[in-house]
Structure formats: structure tokens, C-alpha cells
Amino acid sequence: MDKHSYSVTTVGLNAHDETIVRSVLNLIEGSTRDKWEYTESFQADLVLCDPEAALTRIAIKQFQETGRPVCVAVLKSGQTRSTLTHFIHFPVRASEIIGVLDNAADEIEHPLGKVDSSFEESPQIHGELPVPDELQDKRTISDLLMAFARRRRDEKAAWQINLDGKCIYVFEPERTFASSIELNAQRLNDLASATKAPALRRVGGIVAKGLRKELAPRPIDELLWNLGLNQEQRALLPALANAKQIRLQRWPDFGRLGARKSHFAFAALLTRTPQALEAIPALTGQPQSEVYAFLNACALCNLLEYTTEHDTGGTDSGHMIKVQPSRWSGLVRIMRSALGMETRAA
């Protein structure tokens, strides 16, 4: 008998529990009647979920409306399975999970609940609506997010960006994003350095509504900023590889994006006059890796201007300010100290 292939994901489990579940899934590979592949996409065939998690409610609602995904509660001591018909107990045992996956496969093939076939066939739910030209053929997730940031739409739409199984959701017209997984530094690094092109699909109305409500979307530029700061090995983005003179169009919104101490020095320097790329570390007393991280973040947020030729008149020279240097630099240090701020690094 031919094996069918299905996708499975976890929802609402903490990182430790998710790791254990994924380990067991790897362990039982070949033991189930069908083939099960783990994905981080929310739109899997089956979700193993914490019955009390907010995202579980979205999954259940989608199942009730469309027959997918099949929801399996992973129950810890004291938890009840709520409205879910399938459940396993934590700690997860291989035999129990094999049984529930085999049963769930039957339900996926022969749904018990009413499935609205017109809903099922609607391209809006399956994401088969054509992807607009300006969003196509993007090689990196940053390129795709920048394309979303530039788009101006009045119509509501939600998109799923899938990169190696890691999913980011983008919402229009708000130009916000959300993720069902925590975007820590390692995950950001993985997203920023992925070599595979991201896959883009439209997200159906019920899921989109639920995601908007449950995941608290944030402006896209916050994700772009953090992707820029977390490029692998702090290398300069390819787009900046030939940059000779660099200028910042405006200060980044540190009130919302956050800032490291070095970022203030970079912004104060680069908003005044264009600077040669190689001169910035010496002018600010900061290491090249910090300079590159900042420039990457600014480039992704469309805050940089740069030329690929040296402009002999543009660098910081001949700018005469009538300042008493020794008085002011000492005074700023004293004021920072009085206000309880860190003193600027020398």
C-alpha cells in the first residue's frame, strides 16, 4: 500500500517540549502507516498542541471550518483536552504517538466533520491567488520583506513566508508582521543567512483573522532592523559591498527599534556628512563588526544613501565649528553621570 505524506507541526508548546516531541517524531520515522514530516508552518495537516495556548484556538476554529488541521492535544498533568478529540500524554511515548498519527491520517483522508467544499476549493483559503509581480522571485527573506514595506495597498491581505519551515506572517495594509515562534538571535541569524529562497502564499480569511488577533503584529521595519543586526558573521550585505561613501538619511527610530550604545555615535556621524566606509570604525572608535551590523540594519530599513565612487569633497574635512572641545566633552561626561547614564566609551 502506498504511503501518504502528511505534515505535522506543534503549536503552543515551549521550546523544551517541542524539542522532545520532534525527537520522538524522528525516532518513529518509518513506524507509522504514512509518512509524517515536521514543518514549522501553521498550515500543516496535523498540529500537536497545548490545549490552553492561544494559537490552539485558531487551529481549532480553522479545523471546525475547513476540516484542517487535525488537532491533537499534548496533555500535561492537570490539563484537560478541551474540545479536542485526539490527545496524547506528556511525556510523549512512541507507541502513543504512532497510534494517534495513524488515526489522524484516516481523519485527514476522510474528514468526520462537515467540510465546506466551496471553502476548500476557494483559492483564498489554499493560497493559490497569484503572487503580485513585485513580490515574486525574491532571493532572501529580507528582499521580500523590503518589497512588502514598499507596497501601498488599501485592501486587507495576509501572507505566509515560509523559509525552511520557519514561517513569518505579513499583514496588509498595515505592513506588519507576526511569528508564531520566538524570534531570538539564533532564529534571526538563521533567517538572515538562509540560502534557500522564501516561499510566499496567501493566508485564508479565518486563519488571517485569528493570527492578527492572537499574535500581536508589529511593524515590518522592526523585523528588518533585527535581521540586519543579526546577519551571519556580521558581514556587510551584498548590496553594500561596493559602497564607498555612506550617509544616513535620518536617525533610526531608536525609541521603537532599540539601540546599542554604538548606534548613537554612528547616527550622529553619518547624518552630518557622507563618510568613507573604511573610515567609520576609526571615527567612532567602534569595531568593524558593529559598523557593519548597523549599516546592514539601516540599509534594510531604507535609511542609507551611498555612492560607489569616492566623492573627494564629501568626506568630513574642513568643517569648522567654533567649539571649546575640552570644555564640552568633559561637560557631557559629567551630565551623563549626573543623570545616571553610562559614560560614552572612549
Add this chain to the structure above:
Amino acid sequence: MAVEHKLIFAGTMGAGKTTAIAAISEIAPVSTEVQNTDTQTHAKATTTAALDYGEVTLANGDKLRLYGTPGQERFDFMWKILGAGALGVVILIDNSRTDPLDDLRRYLASFADVVRGYRAVVGIGHTETHPQPDLNQFHLLADSMNLQVPMFSVDVRRRDDVLLLLDVLFHQIEQDVQMADRANDLETAQ
């Protein structure tokens, strides 16, 4: 002899000037308050008639004096007077007001010299509940006035946000120092 330095907090009524000064002043801010006669645009019972005052004593004996300008337009003649000789100006904008872009336009016009001297910073409040106009629109306004000024989304009830605004001003001053040093070095070398 101790020197006095002046830092100005400007902005419309309710933008958070008093709150910002209170966040950093070592004394309880002194406010001169009268009844708010403009309750149609703002529901506050009282408003600052002349100014708020706070202070910070520095380790070398100097004083950093903090002045909040009166928010109502009928007191706008005081803005330039207070701004003269100031270390810098913090302009606070309330994004929940009817026309925050026009508010910023008036303050940028009044403090244009200070802005051109890289001694101004703008903090925009209530952006979480009132995301429009967004920061890009404020920057475009400044561009149309041939001015460039650092602008940030802030909540001045958070002390760290007030310190962020001041830290930007301090970095601007330090940038002037560094540029002057480099220019002096260049001159000496020639």
C-alpha cells in the same frame, strides 16, 4: 565659579513636558499652573501658564536647569526667549492631537536655528494608540522645511525614553567636538 546650563522642553499642552522634567529633575518640578481655558482641545483641568522648572546638580558644581515652555499658543512668545543660549531643545509632540504635523511645524519654525545647530531632538508620544501620522510623515515635513532633526517614538512616562532623547543631544554635542578636533588637527597639519 559654577556655570548654569539650560535645557528646554517644548511641546503642546499635554505632550508630556512636565512629566519629562519630573523624570530627571532632582527636585520636584515647580510648575506655575492656571485653569485650562482650552478644554475643547484638551481635557486637562490645569495647564502650565509660564513654565515648568527642574534642575540637576552636576559633579563639578554646575547646574543643569530644565525649563518646560508653556504649551498654549498664546504663550509662544516665550519659546524663543527661553531657547536663547540653551544647551538644547527637546520638542515633544502628542500624536493623539488633531494635527500633530502642524504642531511640529510650528515648533520647528520657532526653533529653526537650534535645529540647524544640531541641538534639537523630537519625541513623539502616543504612537502606539495613534500610529498615524507615522514617523516618515514627520520626517517629510522637516525635509520640506529644509531641516533635519532626530525624531523618535517615545513614552515620557518611561525615564529611559527621556534619557534616550537627552543621549541623542549629548551625542550631537560630542559629534561637534570631534569634528572641531579633526578640523583643528587638519589646520595644524597644514
